[in-house]
Amino acid sequence: MVTIEFSSRQKKIIQIVKENEPITSEQIANVLNLTRATLRPDLAILTMAGILDARPKVGYFYAGKYQNEAIYNELNKIKTGEIKSVPVVIDEKTSVYDAIVSMFLEDVGTIIVTSEGYLAGVVSRKDFLKSTIGGIDIHKVPVGIIMTRMPNIITTYADETVLEAAKKIIEHEVDSLPVVEKEIREDKEYFKVIGRVSKTNITKLFIEMVGL
Numbered sequence: 001m002v003t004i005e006f007s008s009r010q011k012k013i014i015q016i017v018k019e020n021e022p023i024t025s026e027q028i029a030n031v032l033n034l035t036r037a038t039l040r041p042d043l044a045i046l047t048m049a050g051i052l053d054a055r056p057k058v059g060y061f062y063a064g065k066y067q068n069e070a071i072y073n074e075l076n077k078i079k080t081g082e083i084k085s086v087p088v089v090i091d092e093k094t095s096v097y098d099a100i101v102s103m104f105l106e107d108v109g110t111i112i113v114t115s116e117g118y119l120a121g122v123v124s125r126k127d128f129l130k131s132t133i134g135g136i137d138i139h140k141v142p143v144g145i146i147m148t149r150m151p152n153i154i155t156t157y158a159d160e161t162v163l164e165a166a167k168k169i170i171e172h173e174v175d176s177l178p179v180v181e182k183e184i185r186e187d188k189e190y191f192k193v194i195g196r197v198s199k200t201n202i203t204k205l206f207i208e209m210v211g212l
């Protein structure tokens with residue numbers, strides 16, 4: 001794929017068309033306080049590059065989005081429940097030492113922590129590193145002390161789309177999300193852990209999508 005570096009004016013034009021399509025060259029020129037003649041070369045470049053679509057008597061449309069429509073549709077159709085893996089779960093009373101052993105044995109980067117069977121927190125590689133630097137007795141301290149705890153855990157539901165889950169992973173800068181089911185008992189919310197979705201699951205999906 002050839003990537004074209006657009007000028008700042010061309011980028012502005014793309015933005016204006018995205019927000020106002022269909023829009024005539026005259027209207028674009030008005031917004032930018034320029035003449036139509038000045039804009040003509042920019043519009044020609046953007047149309048040839050397939051970013052804008054010009055329809056006579058109607059105006060310009062943004063065409064770039066259609067280049068990614070197939071990927072968008074696919075990620076927006078597949079639910080996290082379809083790509084989730086089996087979660088590695090330990091109880092909050094487990095020692096930090098045993099939790100580290102589980103991380104190695106199960107070959108994961110994040111472990112989900114529960115309290116009485118419900119989601120209580122998450123513990124990752126970095127949490128273990130921090131706790132050892134902090135000099136705690138990893139044989140005595142329970143993992144519940146060093147984990148990131150509820151309600152700060154970012155979760156997903158089995159019927160949420162992969163696109164939503166991927167956005168959460170990027171926005172919150174985490175490697176994985178517990179897939180949960182909400183239960184309400186005595187007006188309190190509890191979350192049963194039914195899986196996990198990680199960057200690896202999403203990367204695997206990309207490989208499958210292109211048929212490798």
Ligand code: ADP
Nearest residue numbers: 122123124125126148152153154174175176177
């Ligand atoms: P790593 O430690 O390998 O960089 P992460 O980037 O996933 O892994 O974790 C960074 C921090 O975010 C850790 O403190 C971890 O406890 C926390 N964390 C991991 N997953 C989640 C999540 N789904 N919701 C909230 N916090 C999380």
